[in-house]
Amino acid sequence: MLNFVLFGPPGAGKGTQSEKLIEKYQLIHISTGDLFRAHIKNQTPLGQKVSQFIADGQLVPDGITIDMLEEEVDKNPDAKGFIFDGFPRTIPQAEVLDEFLASKGSGIAGVIAFDVDQEELTKRVAIRQKESGRVDDQADKIQKRIDEYFNKIIHVLPYYDAQNKLTRVNGIGNIDEIFNTICAVVDKY
Structure with missing residues (x-):
């Protein structure tokens, strides 16, 4: 399985x-943020549990x-691999993810960390909030999430760096050029 973690601030x-x-690679994308938003929207028991955490950033x-x-x-036993987005956020989570994937005979192939400065992040999230209306992209909450990432x-x-799995990618620039850089990393595996 081709499993990657995409890492970066909101x-x-x-x-x-x-x-x-x-x-390009027929991978399954697992975004914890998207999953939480879906559970909240559908008012599942999980959604009710996590809505306050997300609302507070x-x-x-x-x-x-x-x-x-x-x-x-x-749910995806025949997947070619997964893209983990928004997870892991702590070293204990990373260790649990490694153990879980190992139990499936797999592991994390690589971690791609997007380097983007605070000014650019603030601009992008403001645009995204206008377009999507995401509750967690409101100015007061987004700064909390960005600070959480950097702190x-x-x-x-x-x-992941200690395991030689980390690659940093400049996340500012042309989307296709950034994608080509990422593909060069993925193609190594």
Whole structure:
């Protein structure tokens, strides 16, 4: 299985590049944010549990996130691979993901981290909020999510760097050029 983690703050381009990767490599995209939003929209019991965390710009507890992610992987037993977007956010989550994938005879092939500066992120998210109306893209909440990334989540990168799985990609520029850079990484596996 060809499994990748896309890493970056809100607005870095993970969703945009995921769409292109799915089309080219026939991978299954698992975005914890998208899954949470779908559960909230459908008012599932899980959605009711996580809605307040997301509304406040906080991380959903590991147990809920991991259970949901494992369920999504299990729904796709014939997948060529997965793109994990928004997960893992902590080293314990990364370790659990490694253990879970190992139990399936697989693992993370690589981690692609998008480097985008704060000014560009703020611009992109403002545009995205106008276009999509996402509740979690409102100015007060988005800054909290960006700060969360740079203060906490980014500390997962050394975990993958120590395994020689981390590649940093400049996330600013032409979408197709960024995609070609990502494909060069994916094609190594």
